[in-house]
Amino acid sequence: MNHAPLAAEFVKDRPRAQWHDATLWFVRAKRDKAAQSLPEWETLRDCAAQIKAHTQYRLADYLEQFEREATKRGAVVHWARDAAEHNKIVLGLLRNRGVTKLVKSKSMLTEECHLNPYLERNGIEVVDTDLGERIVQLAGEPPSHIVLPAIHKKKEDVGAIFHKFLGTDEGATDPNYLAEAARAHLRAKFVAADAGLTGVNFAIAETGGLVVCTNEGNADLGVSLPKLHIASMGIEKLIPRAADLGVFIRLLARSATGQPITAYTSHFHGPRPGGELHIVLVDNGRTSIRANEDFRRSLNCIRCGACMNTCPVYRRSGGHSYETSVPGPIGSILAPAGDPAKFYSLPQACSLCGSCTDVCPVKIDLHHQLLTWRGELGRKGLISWHKRLGMKLGSFMFRHPAVYRTVGTVARKLTPWLPRSLVYNRFNTWGRQRELPEFPAESFRQQFKRRSREQQR
Amino acid sequence: MNSKDRILSDLRAQRLPVAELPSLVQAWTRYEDPSAQFTSLVESVGGRVARLASRGDLPAALAEVPAFVAAQQIVSGVAEIVGNVDLARVDDPHALEMVDFAVFPGEFAVAENGAVWVTDERVSHRAIYFITQHLALVVPVDQMVHNLHEAYARIALGTSSLGVFISGPSKTADIEQSLVIGAHGPRSLTVFLVG
Numbered sequence: 001m002n003h004a005p006l007a008a009e010f011v012k013d014r015p016r017a018q019w020h021d022a023t024l025w026f027v028r029a030k031r032d033k034a035a036q037s038l039p040e041w042e043t044l045r046d047c048a049a050q051i052k053a054h055t056q057y058r059l060a061d062y063l064e065q066f067e068r069e070a071t072k073r074g075a076v077v078h079w080a081r082d083a084a085e086h087n088k089i090v091l092g093l094l095r096n097r098g099v100t101k102l103v104k105s106k107s108m109l110t111e112e113c114h115l116n117p118y119l120e121r122n123g124i125e126v127v128d129t130d131l132g133e134r135i136v137q138l139a140g141e142p143p144s145h146i147v148l149p150a151i152h153k154k155k156e157d158v159g160a161i162f163h164k165f166l167g168t169d170e171g172a173t174d175p176n177y178l179a180e181a182a183r184a185h186l187r188a189k190f191v192a193a194d195a196g197l198t199g200v201n202f203a204i205a206e207t208g209g210l211v212v213c214t215n216e217g218n219a220d221l222g223v224s225l226p227k228l229h230i231a232s233m234g235i236e237k238l239i240p241r242a243a244d245l246g247v248f249i250r251l252l253a254r255s256a257t258g259q260p261i262t263a264y265t266s267h268f269h270g271p272r273p274g275g276e277l278h279i280v281l282v283d284n285g286r287t288s289i290r291a292n293e294d295f296r297r298s299l300n301c302i303r304c305g306a307c308m309n310t311c312p313v314y315r316r317s318g319g320h321s322y323e324t325s326v327p328g329p330i331g332s333i334l335a336p337a338g339d340p341a342k343f344y345s346l347p348q349a350c351s352l353c354g355s356c357t358d359v360c361p362v363k364i365d366l367h368h369q370l371l372t373w374r375g376e377l378g379r380k381g382l383i384s385w386h387k388r389l390g391m392k393l394g395s396f397m398f399r400h401p402a403v404y405r406t407v408g409t410v411a412r413k414l415t416p417w418l419p420r421s422l423v424y425n426r427f428n429t430w431g432r433q434r435e436l437p438e439f440p441a442e443s444f445r446q447q448f449k450r451r452s453r454e455q456q457r
Numbered sequence: 458m459n460s461k462d463r464i465l466s467d468l469r470a471q472r473l474p475v476a477e478l479p480s481l482v483q484a485w486t487r488y489e490d491p492s493a494q495f496t497s498l499v500e501s502v503g504g505r506v507a508r509l510a511s512r513g514d515l516p517a518a519l520a521e522v523p524a525f526v527a528a529q530q531i532v533s534g535v536a537e538i539v540g541n542v543d544l545a546r547v548d549d550p551h552a553l554e555m556v557d558f559a560v561f562p563g564e565f566a567v568a569e570n571g572a573v574w575v576t577d578e579r580v581s582h583r584a585i586y587f588i589t590q591h592l593a594l595v596v597p598v599d600q601m602v603h604n605l606h607e608a609y610a611r612i613a614l615g616t617s618s619l620g621v622f623i624s625g626p627s628k629t630a631d632i633e634q635s636l637v638i639g640a641h642g643p644r645s646l647t648v649f650l651v652g
Contacts, residue, residue: 023634043483053476060468067461073615079461131640132631148631155633175635186641191551207615217587217627217642224584224619225550235464242614243481246606249622250569257630260498260570261605264587264642265622269615272583283460287467296473 003345007317020152021315027148028309030258031359038250047247049363052300055238056290062205062238063281069208073270075277083113086232086282090115090197091122093230093278099124099194105212105219106130107199108146108303109232109282111325127189129218131182138165144319146326147256147305152318186218196222200233201302202248203279206241209269210279213252213262220266227275229268235281236290236299248302251361255304285338294372298333300362307356307366313349322346329356329366336373344382347373386427405445412439487603491568492650495601498571502625503638504646508598512537512651515595519560524591524645528557532585535560535595550584559589563623565600566648567608572622573648574612583619587627592643594623598652 011017035041055062067077080086086109094102102124104110116126116137128137132149136142138161143149150158155173162168168181198219202211210231212219223229239248253259271277289295308314308328319327324335324343332346347370356366377383378391397403415423416439424431442450458466488494496506507518515537519525532553533540538560547553561580563573573594577583586592602608612620627642638644 026634038486040483040485047479047481047483050476050479054478057473057476060465063465063468069615073618079459079464081460081463085460129641130631131629135631148634150631151634153633155635158632175632175637178632179629179637179640183639183641187554190641191554204614209614215627216629216640218640220587220619220621221584221641224582224587240478242612243606243609246481246604246609250605259502261567261572261622261624263502263623263625263628265572265624267614267620268618269620270618272577272618273581281464283464283467287464287471290468290473291471 003317003321003349006321006323007313007349010318010321011316016154017316017318019154020318023151024309024315027257028306028359031255031306031309032258034254034258034260035359038254044247044251045361045363048251048302048361049297049300051239051244051247052362053297055240056236056296056299058240059235059238059290062240063235065205066203066208066238067281069206070270070279071208073208075208075270075279078278078280080280080282080284082284083282086113086280086284087115087118089280090230090232091119091124093228094119094124094195095122097194097228099228101125101127101189101193102195102197103127103129103189103193103218103222103226104133104197105199105214105222106133106149107197107232108325109199109234110197111142112284113232113282115232127186127193129186129189129216129222130214131179131186131216134182134186135161138162142320142325144327145305145308146303152320190221190225193222193226195226195228195230196224197230197232198223200231200237200279201252202239202245203233203237204240204242204245205238207269209242209267211245211249212266212268213249213264214266215259215263217264220264223268224272229271229275229277230280231268231277232280232282234286235283236286236301252302252304255306255359255361289334289337292337294376295333295337295369297364298330298337298366298369300364301330301334302362304361306359306361310355310359312353312355313351317349329370330364333366333369333373336377340377340380340382344377347371347377348383405443408443412443415439481606483606485604485606486569488568491601491603492598494568495566495571495650498568499625499646499648502571503628503636504571504625504648506648506650509649509651512595515560515649515651518649519593522591522593522647525558525560525593528591530556530558532556532559532589533561534580535562544581544585547582550582550588553582553585553588556585556589558591558593559585560593560595561586563594563596563648565602565608565611566596566650567602567605567622569604570622570624572608572624574608574620574622576617576621577619578617586621586623587642589643591645591647592623592626593647593649595649595651598650
């Protein structure tokens with residue numbers, strides 16, 4: 001599918017699209033306030049980018065160190081080259097222990113691997129426990145945002161979903177009432193679960209530990225009641241030292257929601273007494289992104305979502321229009337790396353405004369990478385023929401001043417006389433929401449010549 | 458070749474530019490009155506801070522906390538408060554589902570973000586911090602750091618299976634960005650700054 005028609009579908013409901021835009025802008029504004037409250041913000045961003053670059057440089061060493069340290073503390077480390085291997089490892093761990101009920105906290109990696117449907121097909125009940133994720137899970141949808149999974153749902157929508165699945169009062173929309181119902185519903189799930197699975201925000205090579213950040217405390221409950229804790233992480237989540245957390249934890253919540261820190265920032269080292277901790281390290285295309293000098297920095301991402309909240313395209317088109325587990329600017333870089341033919345339209349959706357690059361806490365040059373992707377997709381022949389033809393004609397025209405001048409003269413004289421249907425039709429996508437400006441009587445060149453002559457007199 | 462060797466050999470076959478780690482010794486923000494900063498931050502995230510002269514004042518201070526007064530099941534990790542559920546005698550953390558109030562020591566507090574550091578080192582079930590309906594943490598006021606860099610400098614990570622910064626009660630804004638206190642974990646957090 002293509003981003004543009006899906007986005008068009010989203011903006012059809014104008015009031016809702018405007019509400020979505022405003023809601024995310026509100027989160028962006030909170031982020032600004034939090035960032036401005038720390039004079040050392042830019043120093044933190046510089047440090048974070050340098051730590052990530054260094055970790056990338058020595059990633060193999062740090063992965064081995066992490067495995068050594070984690071094993072020393074009683075965890076079991078597994079390695080998966082792709083999504084299928086990750087899912088197989090997780091299912092194997094659950095099956096061997098007779099687990100039939102799994103509670104999960106937020107993990108974008110398991111979304112990327114499509115773990116839930118795989119486990120469900122194999123007879124495991126999977127319950128997403130983050131409230132936003134539970135809402136979209138019940139609705140049968142993927143998350144539309146990596147930090148705010150149900151940001152596209154209004155409270156009326158949530159009320160209807162909860163009425164259907166949790167038996168709340170019909171028409172109820174009070175967030176306190178709905179969240180209380182979810183609390184009771186999910187408590188029962190926590191208590192009944194045989195295993196808990198979490199994502200990982202940061203993994204520390206030096207200590208073999210994991211850090212998981214939540215506001216709800218769902219990750220902690222999920223891995224403190226059942227005996228088995230499985231943690232799934234991409235290999236890029238590593239940081240070298242415990243002290244580096246000072247930089248990243250300070251940046252993460254402020255960038256994500258404008259909070260000074262999440263309510264719970266949990267550091268897990270080994271299993272709890274009598275329990276088991278299994279860590280699955282997943283590559284799934286990360287190594288090949290690392291090989292590419294242009295896109296390597298996209299692996300710095302700490303999944304704060306700031307680039308989505310600020311993106312004028314994301315805010316107005318909704319997360320689902322991207323059809324990827326990670327939408328928005330960063331998703332538009334990562335997704336084509338995995339499947340360029342499927343996700344060719346995402347880098348084209350970008351307006352290159354550069355706002356994402358400004359807010360990124362780890363200084364990923366997002367809009368530059370999106371522009372680079374366009375060239376790459378062009379070379380791969382993944383750009384539509386009319387766009388390629390237009391680019392070729394444009395390039396020829398700009399390289400030949402005489403042609404440029406002639407085209408300019410003809411366009412200026414002729415266009416005002418053309419019937420509207422010839423100028424605004426399905427080939428002119430630019431003109432769908434816009435009107436051409438009035439054509440001037442003289443070109444810039446003619447004006448420049450005339451004024452120079454007048455000045456000489 | 459197994460997956461681990463394959464991933465590592467793929468990574469090692471790539472040549473990346475040398476990049477050094479930055480120094481984390483920087484002019485990080487410090488506060489003139491760290492406990493005032495801490496208190497305002499905890500309050501801004503829906504928690505409460507009470508200042509006590511000594512730990513001996515804890516029983517009287519808790520008697521003012523409605524959730525404590527109404528609590529049926531109480532777990533205490535501080536000597537001054539007597540609970541009626543003994544954590545050490547609980548075999549299975551699921552038995553803690555009905556706990557109404559828990560009070561535990563916090564190791565230190567962070568002025569920058571209103572967080573308190575707690576671990577499961579002396580706690581037989583780490584679930585208690587998250588499953589209790591209400592939580593209180595007792596922190597000596599002289600155990601206050603300015604920012605997270607100072608915090609990580611004093612933590613020995615890896616000595617306990619869980620270490621957690623707790624900042625305010627459990628919360629969610631997943632329903633239309635409306636803040637709701639008490640998502641899955643504690644519905645309230647009281648921090649007693651002692652000394």
